[in-house]
Amino acid sequence: MREEYIVALVMFGILIVGEIVTRNDKKWSAVLLLAASVAGSLAAGMGIRFREIVEGPFGFLDAALSVAAAAVFTGLLYRTGFLEKLLEKILKVRAKALKAILILLFIALPGAFTGLGSLCILTTGKLVGEKMKAKGIAQAKIVRTVMAGAFFGMMLPPNCLPAIIASNGAGSVLPTPYVGFFMPLLVLTLPSLILYALLNVKTLALEDETKESVKLPVFELVVFLLVVAAILVEGLLTSFVYIGGNTLAFFIGAVLLVFAKGGSVNAAVESLHDAVVPLGLLFALGSFIEVTSMTGIRGIYSLLTLPQTTGGQTALLMLILMAISLVIGLFLSVPIPAFLATYAVFPIGWLANPVIVTGVSAAVGLVYLFTLRGGLFTETAGMLEDKNTKWGESVKAMLLPALLMCALAVVMVLFGDPLDFLIM
Amino acid sequence: MLEIIYFLIISVMAVLLVVDIVKKHDVAELVCIAVVLVTFALRALHIK
Numbered sequence: 001m002r003e004e005y006i007v008a009l010v011m012f013g014i015l016i017v018g019e020i021v022t023r024n025d026k027k028w029s030a031v032l033l034l035a036a037s038v039a040g041s042l043a044a045g046m047g048i049r050f051r052e053i054v055e056g057p058f059g060f061l062d063a064a065l066s067v068a069a070a071a072v073f074t075g076l077l078y079r080t081g082f083l084e085k086l087l088e089k090i091l092k093v094r095a096k097a098l099k100a101i102l103i104l105l106f107i108a109l110p111g112a113f114t115g116l117g118s119l120c121i122l123t124t125g126k127l128v129g130e131k132m133k134a135k136g137i138a139q140a141k142i143v144r145t146v147m148a149g150a151f152f153g154m155m156l157p158p159n160c161l162p163a164i165i166a167s168n169g170a171g172s173v174l175p176t177p178y179v180g181f182f183m184p185l186l187v188l189t190l191p192s193l194i195l196y197a198l199l200n201v202k203t204l205a206l207e208d209e210t211k212e213s214v215k216l217p218v219f220e221l222v223v224f225l226l227v228v229a230a231i232l233v234e235g236l237l238t239s240f241v242y243i244g245g246n247t248l249a250f251f252i253g254a255v256l257l258v259f260a261k262g263g264s265v266n267a268a269v270e271s272l273h274d275a276v277v278p279l280g281l282l283f284a285l286g287s288f289i290e291v292t293s294m295t296g297i298r299g300i301y302s303l304l305t306l307p308q309t310t311g312g313q314t315a316l317l318m319l320i321l322m323a324i325s326l327v328i329g330l331f332l333s334v335p336i337p338a339f340l341a342t343y344a345v346f347p348i349g350w351l352a353n354p355v356i357v358t359g360v361s362a363a364v365g366l367v368y369l370f371t372l373r374g375g376l377f378t379e380t381a382g383m384l385e386d387k388n389t390k391w392g393e394s395v396k397a398m399l400l401p402a403l404l405m406c407a408l409a410v411v412m413v414l415f416g417d418p419l420d421f422l423i424m
Numbered sequence: 425m426l427e428i429i430y431f432l433i434i435s436v437m438a439v440l441l442v443v444d445i446v447k448k449h450d451v452a453e454l455v456c457i458a459v460v461l462v463t464f465a466l467r468a469l470h471i472k
Contacts, residue, residue, distance in 0.1 A: 027450070027452040031452050054463070054472070057459065064460075064463075276456050410435065
């Protein structure tokens, strides 16, 4: 047997056994990825290669910086009470369908900014959950709503963790080109979000019994609108306008919010802490990918796939890896599907356009949603301290929107090149 | 010989510090913080 296969067996063996033992606990995923990286370099007879293990995360650094800045900004919006007021304002909307969409978008907001579904659950999901509980809505419906919002938030632009992961396949260990994803992500996610909201208008369109008008705090509102405007301009007109990047917009917003009522450096630190576990996973995945490249696993993969992947067969390989990701992810959560997403993009490398990469990333996003343990369901049920709601009943409500997203993802993978007008 | 003794002293000190940190915090979370911190610090210091 070739040495590379043995190294791959060791690395994946550690991940599989580790995920089973830790019951897919997401905070252990980073530890497992790092342990597998160390074991991989030892199995290849290269010793503990600190250089590669430390170097790997740098492929994700630029995107991670934007996620970290967005996490602080979003956390401060929550801790200053702005998001609570914003929810009250949304509840005043009269048109039920519009209100349902807006409430779902509200839950999704922190996820859209940061790319992290867990932040939606901890902030806006918690706020909407409390309101729903006060209205006497069944716990199962609350779990399903918060989980759906977190999923859509994670997939919406500007930051989307699955797309950031998949885009690493185009950049390898070089700084990841996470640029031009705004419209593709919007096209992938928005139809499913609207479909889910319209299918669940009764649950989502919460009635507002209070008659007092709600006033949003002016300073926080101005900062929020300026940051949103900067992100929209940057995202929709990437090819024409550059105003410093999302990282800068979020960071300036966060610094300003520190001085708002309720804002403080402590609040900023707490907000960043909420993003540490997903960022740790992202960086540890970088190490894992780097070690697979160093030990020749990537070389073997290229040797086996590249001669077969000419023309339309590249898309077929991507679709096969996406399907494998979904099956593995159902039982073993995110780490292996995340790795497979980058390897799905490797064959097209620098030629990958963000439309195709967005299509591939949907598989990782769907794993976060559908995994039996360690995904959005586990996290939502944990936050709401709900032990009665079953995984199946929550996931069932997401089937139609997920199928729509899946179909759009396949279209993006197959017709990514003609659809490149979406990269603005 | 003295080199080995000094090596042992610094190892024991390092282990004691690690044990103290691990006792007070969640190990998995600490690893996540370490991975993020090392990457950010290396870039901030222009080492990498």
